[in-house]
Amino acid sequence: MSPENGKKRAARGSTRAEKRERRAAQSLARFERAAEIFRLRGFSEKDCTVGLKNVTLRSLAAVLPLLALFVCLFVFLPARHFLTLPGAAAFFPSCILSVPVHEALHALVWACVSRFRGGISFGREGGFFYCACSRPLPRRKYLAGTLAPFLLLALAPAVVSFFTGRIMLFAFSVFNLISASADWYVFLRALSVRGVYLDHPTRCGFHAFTSNCNN
Template sequence: MQNEERKLTPAELKRKEEFEETEAAFAMQGYRKERLTMGIVAANIFALGIALPIDIVLGIAFFAIHPAGSLTFDFAGALGVLAAFIVLIVVHELIHGLVWSLYAKGGRKAISFGFIVEYLTPYCSCSEPLPKHAYIIGALAPTVVLGLLPVLASYALGSIPLFAVGALMIIGGGGDMAIVLKLLRFKPEGTEVLLLDHPYELGLAAFVK
């Protein structure tokens, strides 16, 4: 299912209009557009394919350091993990926005947020073209901060709930990793490339000249 089939919110329609104006301006300058987007369903499938093996390896390392017999994880701990995951899903998008705003000329004004009701999925969008390294850093930052760092901390503390939160956030960042891999595999035929985050889909558009 393509994201164009869902009904866009007024904010998304406005961003779509601005995106199309930017696209037209780039076209007049001789740029052609290459889509580097993914549907939500496809992204979730790729997310599991990428993130789940990472979590398995990290889990093996955790239990090698802390044998399961010496650890406990009760119902209260499970509820805590679930609550933390829900909150950190929002924080995940805020981190995207924070990092991208550091590279955007308009700063925070270039950042907007949305929510896809059909998939209960929040998202962040940057309205300015970004350098490749900036886009990648902003895309992966939430997974590193909310996923990898808690897992590493759990190794030191022997905390299963902390490891579980980190592992879930790594899965939550699987879609971002899929887009980054798509971008890294993209080999444009041109000397100039501008990367513009898509206003309401998962991914970005590359303008090549």
């Protein structure tokens, strides 16, 4: 590689990083404006977020019991376990494709429950891809979008594999269960928190706002 090409590549990388930082700053500003509206109305606020770099161990610990249950059901349910060549060949492409599908499912469900009024954004922090919704949502609607990838890409294939014995389908469900571990962690945290949820644009989780009239 020539020095000139190296400089051009470095400049492109710097430009992309600057664009990501600018988008993140804009998303954070929208979040703060929405949060400030609730604060001015006298709502109580609870921070239920964790940094993307710190969420990995917590989310994996949260999903381990579910992973153990999946493995036990697959091993002990009376289905013939078999491996097919087409299934093995499709495994890695399917896993790669499931990454953007995972984020698209978050976006689609949140867009539906917010009646397609915008506010959906995508981003990447290190090796993590994420989708965020800047519109405040009731808990059940927020969790519908949060759990959509887990339900459709992890739980549904796992249930089918339990009764068909397809090893690669089960492996696909395990891959997506691990991919959705942060979503599962957010769901578990949300079980004890009521109110209106505002998804955080750069951290894993949400801020919950509760009207003091309900206290």
